Amino acid sequence: MVSPSACTQKLLSFFPFLLVLFDLQYEGAECGINADVDKHLEMGKKLLAAGQLADALSHFHSAIDGDPDNYLAYYRRATAYLAMGKSKAAIPDLSRVIELKPDFTSARLQRGQLLLKQGKLDEAEADFKKVLKSNPNEQEEKEATAQLLKSDEIQRMFSQGVAAYNQRDYAAAETFLNFILETCIWDAEIREMRADCYINQGEPGKAISDLKAASKLKNDNTDAFYKVSRIYYQLGDHEMSLSEIRECLKLDPDRKDCFSHYKQVKKLNKEIKTAEEHIQEGRYEDAISKYKGVLKTEPNIPYYSALVQERSCHCYSKNQQSVEAIKVCTEFLQKEPTNVNALKDRAEAYILEELYEEAIRDYETAQQNSENDKQIREGLEKAQKLLKQMEKKDYYKILGVKRSAKKQEIIKAYRKLALQWHPDNFQDEEEKKRAEKKFIEIASAKEVLTDPEKRSRFDAGEDPLDPESQQGGGGHSHRGWNQWQGFNPFSSGGPFNFKFHFN
Known part of the structure; x- marks a missing residue:
């Protein structure tokens, strides 16, 4: 006290x-x-x-x-x-x-x-x-x-400040107004004039500070609330914009420009909020559609165009639409090359396309701008493992399917290749040996990619059938042809019955 x-x-x-x-x-x-x-x-x-x-x-x-x-x-x-x-x-x-x-x-x-x-x-x-x-x-x-x-000195400064303002010399006008406001701290009109100077000099944050002060210094100052709302809208803070324009309408419900802006901001705010809810629920296609609506509602302000690109990049990547993700993310990153979220999303899309070197570059760039991001670190390690793994055995390539392929696609590809490369189809000994090797690879790929646990380990950069990738050197080894003799890949109701003949 x-x-x-x-x-x-x-x-x-x-x-x-x-x-x-x-x-x-x-x-x-x-x-x-x-x-x-x-x-x-x-x-x-x-x-x-x-x-x-x-x-x-x-x-x-x-x-x-x-x-x-x-x-x-x-x-x-x-x-x-x-x-x-x-x-x-x-x-x-x-x-x-x-x-x-x-x-x-x-x-x-x-x-x-x-x-x-x-x-x-x-x-x-x-x-x-x-x-x-x-x-x-x-x-x-x-x-x-x-x-x-x-x-008397303030009177002179005011005259000079107004003259500079009318001549659009906003830097000079600001200097005069700064001097006046050192004394006339409760002058709402001077603060609003200085706010205009800040806006025209590209300093919206300072303008907001002056306009908020002016809204308190002058009763029913709807102009100040309207201007603050417009600035927040231009900056992309649609929620604050909505809050400020509501204050304008509380003071004057009949003010047309406030009501018109209120309807615009309310619509935009709802579309963005709904799109983000869709993303949280994993409804990525719905989110993309809703963000396209945002672009229609506000096509002229760069912030919202960039927001639509960034969030669409994220949605395409999470929805495993890798080609679209890479395209949209790349367009966005041309404008904001160090945007961490877009870099991570494009890196994930690159991994789906098996472009591991490109994924590594994106993760490394993202890491430079966000050193402690666990997701970046884990993504980078995964991409590096996959790149190293690609030099050995790639079960997706063996079956000719994408990393995003569903189980039924994998089984279908496997059956087609197993039919093509079954050793009983070949008479020449050299061709039969080559077919045996190919058939083993195909069967191994099917074994890994149709088992959720093994596939998850493989996607993380580990070969579950490679003894060297197991801790302590244990684990499963690759099967030889003898272990596959008598195996019928079409036994689940398929019309094929192979009889294996060996000398």
């Missing part, structure tokens, strides 16, 4: 001319008229000094209710408002103080400073000039003179 003395010092440091009244002749002049009012004023003063601002404010409210013409109560309530950061509420109280006691220069000086912060230069200058004409003390005279000079 802040100690009373520390709080008092803090208040005085922020409001140099507030609270000084408490030790001046004005306080004594009004005491004793109303005991209840005096009690509330004294209690409020103690609570204010202790930093208990809400409680202090309550006592000042009661004092004003008891004596609506007590300037001291208004002045102290203004002090509480300022300590709470409620400058707008303080100004009417300070004005009431000046109305009740025109020679109260501290209140007039304080009001002038607040008006200056709001950018109301003419009104602020009028207060400063009246202070100088009312026999102020030395400190008040010094402060009023300094504030008048500052106000």
